[in-house]
Amino acid sequence: MRASEITTGTKLEIQFVDFFMGDKEITKLFVSEFECAEEEDVICVASPIYEGTYLPAPIGTDMFVFAYFTGQFYKFKAKLKDKLIKDGLPIYKLSINGDMEKIQRRQFFRLECMLGVRCREVKIENNIPVQKGDFLNGFTRDISGGGACLVLAKGIEIGKYLECEIQITGNKMIKFYGTVIRSVKFDVDNKSKYELGVEFYNIDNRTREAIIGFIFEEQRKLRKKGLI
Numbered sequence: 001m002r003a004s005e006i007t008t009g010t011k012l013e014i015q016f017v018d019f020f021m022g023d024k025e026i027t028k029l030f031v032s033e034f035e036c037a038e039e040e041d042v043i044c045v046a047s048p049i050y051e052g053t054y055l056p057a058p059i060g061t062d063m064f065v066f067a068y069f070t071g072q073f074y075k076f077k078a079k080l081k082d083k084l085i086k087d088g089l090p091i092y093k094l095s096i097n098g099d100m101e102k103i104q105r106r107q108f109f110r111l112e113c114m115l116g117v118r119c120r121e122v123k124i125e126n127n128i129p130v131q132k133g134d135f136l137n138g139f140t141r142d143i144s145g146g147g148a149c150l151v152l153a154k155g156i157e158i159g160k161y162l163e164c165e166i167q168i169t170g171n172k173m174i175k176f177y178g179t180v181i182r183s184v185k186f187d188v189d190n191k192s193k194y195e196l197g198v199e200f201y202n203i204d205n206r207t208r209e210a211i212i213g214f215i216f217e218e219q220r221k222l223r224k225k226g227l228i
Helices: 105-109 205-224
Strands: 011-016 029-039 042-046 062-069 072-086 089-103 116-125 128-130 136-143 147-152 161-169 172-188 191-201
Touching: 011 205, 029 062, 029 089, 029 205, 042 072, 062 089, 116 147, 136 205, 147 161, 147 172, 161 191, 161 205, 172 205
Parallel strands: none
Antiparallel strands: 011 029, 011 062, 029 042, 042 089, 062 072, 072 089, 116 128, 116 136, 116 161, 136 147, 147 191, 161 172, 172 191
16 A cells, blocks of 8 residues: 555554653554645654643654555554644654555454453444343453454354443443354353454444553553563
8 A cells, every 4th residue: 555545534543652751651542544645655644632632742753553444454654754733733744664564453453351241232224223132241352453252141143233331441431333253152161151253333433542542551561561
């Protein structure tokens, strides 16, 4: 993929490299948006927002940029070259270092973890969930930027839609809809359980950012402990 092929408004995600605010390392993934390509190796993107304000990253800051375009996820490294104001909004001008490479998003963001989850089957009609059933309680095996692996006491057919709620930290609950893409039955202590692969469906940016932020924070903790 070339920068000139990316359309204005394409959603991006930015992960800064060795970026600190005070003594706090900023490791979370930020949502951004593609504005334009000035050259094949120079692009303009919307400044990410951090704690209610535009992120004051200094010139020269390195970062990884992730883009979903034409049905594929791409990753490339970039450096903050300049900061501009366009139509009253802060803009980052980035210089691209190297090629844009395709990645498997689920593999990149997957984190093995056990989180409490409750979900129920729904039907999606005109992008609206209807005919909701009763909630089932279970837990996650892993979670990623593209979906989650759930363990439930009841099986749900591939292709069905779920409404899910997962408690990620403390009292913070995230809610999303997903499609069952895998369903496997297994036995534990003479009881049947079902492992479901669930792909996110029409997930909004705020929810996705919360999930990815949680994943990177947990990965940071594991790295500090020498576990990854």
